[in-house]
Amino acid sequence: MHDITSQLKNTMIFRGLSDEALSALAQKASTRKLAKDAVLMRKGDPGDSLFLIHNGWVKIVTVDSKGDELVINKCGPGETIGEMALLDGSPRSATVIALEDSEVLELKQDVFQNVLDQRPDVSLAIIRGYSERLRFATTYIERAIDWSQKTAEGDYSFINQTQPLLNQAGSNDDKAAQMLSAFFAMVRKVKEREEGLKQQLEKLTFEIDQARRKKEFEEITGTEFYTQLKEQAKTLREKRKQS
Amino acid sequence: MNKGKIVSIHSFRGGTGKSNTTANLAAQAAMAGKRVGVVDTDIQSPGIHVLFGLDENKMGKTMNDFLHDKATIREIGLPIGDNTDTTEGRAKLKGKNLWLFPSSIRGREISQILKEGIDFNKLNEGLQTTITEFDLDYLFIDTHPGLNEETLLSIATSDILIIILRPDSQDLQGTSVTVDIARSLDVPNLLLMVNKALPKYDHAELKKDIEEQFSAPVAGILPLSFDMAENASSDLFSLRYPDHEWSKGLRSVAQAVLALG
Ligand SMILES: Nc1ncnc2c1ncn2[C@@H]1O[C@H](COP(=O)(O)OP(=O)(O)OP(=O)(O)O)[C@@H](O)[C@H]1O
Ligand SMILES: [Mg+2]
Numbered sequence: 154m155h156d157i158t159s160q161l162k163n164t165m166i167f168r169g170l171s172d173e174a175l176s177a178l179a180q181k182a183s184t185r186k187l188a189k190d191a192v193l194m195r196k197g198d199p200g201d202s203l204f205l206i207h208n209g210w211v212k213i214v215t216v217d218s219k220g221d222e223l224v225i226n227k228c229g230p231g232e233t234i235g236e237m238a239l240l241d242g243s244p245r246s247a248t249v250i251a252l253e254d255s256e257v258l259e260l261k262q263d264v265f266q267n268v269l270d271q272r273p274d275v276s277l278a279i280i281r282g283y284s285e286r287l288r289f290a291t292t293y294i295e296r297a298i299d300w301s302q303k304t305a306e307g308d309y310s311f312i313n314q315t316q317p318l319l320n321q322a323g324s325n326d327d328k329a330a331q332m333l334s335a336f337f338a339m340v341r342k343v344k345e346r347e348e349g350l351k352q353q354l355e356k357l358t359f360e361i362d363q364a365r366r367k368k369e370f371e372e373i374t375g376t377e378f379y380t381q382l383k384e385q386a387k388t389l390r391e392k393r394k395q396s
Numbered sequence: 397m398n399k400g401k402i403v404s405i406h407s408f409r410g411g412t413g414k415s416n417t418t419a420n421l422a423a424q425a426a427m428a429g430k431r432v433g434v435v436d437t438d439i440q441s442p443g444i445h446v447l448f449g450l451d452e453n454k455m456g457k458t459m460n461d462f463l464h465d466k467a468t469i470r471e472i473g474l475p476i477g478d479n480t481d482t483t484e485g486r487a488k489l490k491g492k493n494l495w496l497f498p499s500s501i502r503g504r505e506i507s508q509i510l511k512e513g514i515d516f517n518k519l520n521e522g523l524q525t526t527i528t529e530f531d532l533d534y535l536f537i538d539t540h541p542g543l544n545e546e547t548l549l550s551i552a553t554s555d556i557l558i559i560i561l562r563p564d565s566q567d568l569q570g571t572s573v574t575v576d577i578a579r580s581l582d583v584p585n586l587l588l589m590v591n592k593a594l595p596k597y598d599h600a601e602l603k604k605d606i607e608e609q610f611s612a613p614v615a616g617i618l619p620l621s622f623d624m625a626e627n628a629s630s631d632l633f634s635l636r637y638p639d640h641e642w643s644k645g646l647r648s649v650a651q652a653v654l655a656l657g
Binding site: 353354355356357359360361362365366369370373374378379381382383385386387389390393 | 515516517520543545548549552553555563564565568569572573576577580581582584596597598601602605609
């Protein structure tokens, strides 16, 4: 069991809030229990609240082109879902289903906006939270661009240099970090495959039939034409050398 | 007066890329500021003239007429640098010193030439006149595959012989005989070029093995390339796609030729 306020404090968006502000926020939130396989939200639903997973696990799914369920991610205790919806209210981009009996905290958009209206200090801290998240994402995108160029040129040296940075970043709710880590895994696989291909270079083995070579040579050189040509060529080359 | 060099391009089998190589080598030499001639030995089937964008109907007099004293060499040389079209690769040859000399010394005609008294000395004299009249640094000859009499004449008169081979046992076997013939005819410079090499082979290893086997330098290993096949002799590939692997290999052969003086 995790304490709700400390869970909120661990999210990137709310990490700048004071304990007092966090508990004020937590009080405005409602708790929802989900049975295994219950649907928390469906793709296309209006996005009007944020969820914090208090305990249990949920899967985020979408439907692939063949109509099959495709799990894009799994989220567990302390992770938030739909934080962008709190600000822009855009429709849900995926469906969320409980993997087991779970408990989530729901913060409604109108409640959240009331808090923002009444508490400029909380607004400011939350804006900081969002912008920090954005900055993180931007830094990672810049890095990904740089690495993409390096990969295209066959320079994989960054794999060894950058590993520690990733481990540090490991905050769970940070999709940018997840993207980067997926990128990393991809580059490592590409590199391995490339090295594998290099090793597969085959050696062409050939053997020359020397007896046949000799026989064919003699067939050509044994003619009257050839004897005469060789003589003429010899004279010619001597003449060329002199001039 | 004998400053120009005769460079023959030969291969044991047909379709190894002789015509494409000859035209591109000549083009590279011309781009390097050399005065270059190319003898097109095959104006019936798609040969060198196609690569230079010329129509065989426009080619009136040939080297044969010249060898029979029916035309002067001046009447035969077609200036490529003045006749370039807008095709991307070829257009680069504008103003370069490059001439094409159509000829038709194929199969039966060679025996006719021999019968009519145009022997090795006469052929050689003709080539030397061509070099002198046009003040050429290089005269490239695109030969026919195999070792018939015509080819033997070309080899015998060459200062530089480039043998193109594909990396397979049959070509290597055939090439071994050509190498022996070239040595027997005292060709001063012998270069090997591998064309249509599959990328899966270790090229460095291949070069080493072939050089060891024939005691002659491999001036380039050019890959089998879909782009090359698609180009289908419609343009001078090395001028059009200078950064392509095939073009890089071709340039290394051109440099080996130019390095021989
Ligand atoms: N490295 C390569 N990869 C793929 N295709 C090639 C390559 N080199 C040449 N070709 C293609 O092979 C064909 C034969 O080339 P080319 O006419 O130059 O050969 P050739 O030796 O002169 O033939 P021939 O013996 O018939 O005169 C052409 O269609 C050409 O585009
Ligand atoms: Mg040809």
